[in-house]
Amino acid sequence: MNDRRDIIDVEPNQRADSLKAIGWVSYVLHLIVALGAVLPGTQPGTALLLVALIIDLVKKSDAEGTWQASHFSWRIRTVIWAGVLYIVTAPLWFLFVFPGWIAWGLISIWFLYRIVRGMVAMNKSQAIQA
Structure with missing residues (x-):
């Protein structure tokens, strides 16, 4: 016989599993954007x-x-931090192209790192530690 405690313990796990597909869709969209930001000439746009x-x-x-x-x-x-960092460093493109390129390259690599790190943790069904 299941008591209420068993239902409470299982329910979050079932919800987490059902959200995994949505999480993968989101991570893949982020990954496409992140790779596009790092690889020259492959900008998929901000729509994704x-x-x-x-x-x-x-x-x-x-x-x-x-x-x-x-x-x-x-x-x-x-996404919020990357957006803020891109906006803050945007003037570097207008004043000095090379520093802007370096700043945006570093932000893009950081963004890619965070997405891959999250994907690895989700693949293990683990919470991501900030």
């Missing part, structure tokens, strides 16, 4: 990133109380 961000924002509340919640927060924070 916005789609992934909207998915994460809409589904984040569904992940509350599961290990998946950390992944939704991780992806959202990654």
Whole structure:
């Protein structure tokens, strides 16, 4: 006989598993954008990133109380920080092209690192540690 405690313990795991497909879609969209930012001439555009961000924002509340919640927060924070960093360093492109190129290259590598790190943790069904 299952008591209420068993249902509470299993329910978050079932929700986390059901959100895994959504998490993979979001991570893959982020990965496409991240690779496009690092590889010259392969800019897929910000539309994919916005789609992934909207998915994460809409589904984040569904992940509350599961290990998946950390992944939704991780992806959202990654996009917000990358956006802020790109905006802050944008004047470097207008004043000095080379420093702008270096700054955006470093931001893009950081973005790619965060996405791959999140994907590895999700593949192991583990929360991502900030």
